[in-house]
Amino acid sequence: MIFTNLGNVLVSPNFAGGAVSGNNFPGSQNCAGATLAPGASCQFTYRFTPQALGPASGSTSAAVDSESYSFNFKGNGISPFLATATSFDFGNVALGSESAPQVVTITNVSNANLSPNFAGGAVPGGNFPGSQNCAGKTFAPGESCQFTYRFAPQTEGPIAGATNFAIDGELTSLSFTGVGGTTNADPFLVTARSFNFGDMHVGSTSPAQIVTITNVSGDLQSPNFAGGAVPGANFPGFQNCAGKTFAPGESCQFTYQFAPEGEGAITETTNFAIDAATYTLNFQGNGIDPFLVTPLSVNFGEALIGQLSPPQFVTITNVSSASLSPNFAGGAVPGGNFPGSQNCAGKTFAPNESCQFQYAFMPTTEGVFFGTTNFAIDGKTRTLNFTGRTATISPHPSQVPLPASITLLALGILGLFGFQLKKTSSCPRYESTSLKGAVGAFRL
CATH class of the missing domain: 2.60.40.10 (Immunoglobulins)
Structure with missing residues (x-):
């Protein structure tokens, strides 16, 4: 969270609070005791260090002089270890x-x-x-x-x-x-039979896992193979066994990968036959969001009627290991007070590549303005929230001594850290955040 002095005089505000209870969202700040020149900033910095698997959330409040602001955080802990078969x-x-x-x-x-x-x-x-x-x-x-x-x-x-x-x-x-x-031993050994692919970003494909079929008899074998395809498209596979003659000890493979089409836990089962013997294979994996979108809320502070504020950006990053070409829809804010543009549509994202939705604030009348919009990435919806007010509104007299009128603006109201690996013993984790503020001399 970035706090900026938008006034034209030095300011030395008092900061209090800001710590999030528990250990999921540790933070630090360099604001307490700071004297901020006009245009100077300080920061509250948070991370996500999940103590357990699954969704985590937290909240806190901070005060700047007599104004209080709320911060909300969320993230999702995922396993740092994959065990298979x-x-x-x-x-x-x-x-x-x-x-x-x-x-x-x-x-x-x-x-x-x-x-x-x-x-x-x-x-x-x-x-x-x-x-x-x-x-x-x-x-x-x-x-x-x-x-x-x-x-x-x-x-x-x-x-x-x-x-x-x-x-x-x-x-x-x-x-x-x-x-x-x-006695009456099966001539073929089939192993392994169950596979865990762990967490994989939607649109990406996991490393392969292999079922090995071995001729454990003492004779040549020319078996018939049937089946083995997994229903749906989440676990694609292929094999090099059909039509093969196996010397004693010789093997072939059924090879499978995990390519999740959606988020969440995915399990599937398939059967295949070697001559008259049937074998069952089991697969599991977890699809996770390939895109990180942050921040989700933006406070523009003050702007003059009819004039555009400086722009602020919502950044969308491909956090998967694959190149992705998603479909974007929506993102315009109704009402005209928060005009925007974006450079995301039609883009192919290499791993870690980003694009931006850019917004500004242009008030048309006096007052405090709120805006909300939704946009979708491949059908998954995100909600963005915006606030701003006209510069003609006077600050609360008890908060700013006249004649100075100093405004402290906090940028990056809601950040989303997405999926992070769950901490084990000595491992830290990561996290996500949101905040709202009241109207006054110091604003979040």
Whole structure:
């Protein structure tokens, strides 16, 4: 939040408050004790450091001399770690033997170094022994560790197992199947069976995850494959198995990605067959907004009747990893007091590229003016709010000693920080904000 002295004399206002309760929205300011020359500014700065997954909100108030202003904040915490795959089939393994290992990979998908706490992960019963190299590790961005499991059947016949493990309290569930003994063994081993793609921006496509089909018999195999496509377009896939002859130990792959068409949790299931044997695959992911829009509220302060104020900008940024060509609609403010323009329509946005909606304030009569408009990016609506007043209105006499008339203007009324990674142990997070102010000598 930027406070600017719009008067023509030095001003030394008293600032009080501004801290947001809890730890989600930490802030700082350089205003207290400052003497502001005409045109000089100071700032209240906030961040979003989510303590948990999901939406978070906060509010606070601050006073400039005798005027009070309210600040509102919102953001959404997302997981900094991706754990996949989560379901494994070890096929047939002889009693007294142990299968080849299968691996759960845990990756730091945030942009910060993290030192999380791990707990759990052991499978009860002894049929699925495991190990891990994650505990006590500090993860650079993109760095991974593994939970490794094997199948060591203690009895003949089908065997199932399950476990949970936690990363800083966030649970991941794992499931395991295998068959003890090799009588009437399936010639093919299919694994993994369940996949978590984590958070992905709408319009982007995730890295691939793979189902591996291996000939575990001692003979050449020329099976028939059928099915495997996931309904809808959220989990596109392809395979290199059909028509293949498999030597013993040879493999092929079904490859899937996550390309969310909308926001929110998405789950799908598909089946495929190898000859007469049917297999089920499960997929999950979470679509998140690819665009960050901020601020959402603008205060223009004072302007003379019939004259345009300096412009203020709403910035739209592509925060995804893909180039996007969205459709924009709306954005004009009814009434003519807040004229605007934009350079967004028809634009292709590279990752981190931005455009602007530009607005100004032009009062046509004396008074305080409010304006609201909506605009949509690919059908998702955002609401913008505007305030301003004519410069002919006198400040409250108890707030500004005559003859000086000093106005302190706060810019950036509502900022939206969008999605940020949930903090683990030593990891900070980010956030979003809004505020409103009363009319007077010092205004927000």
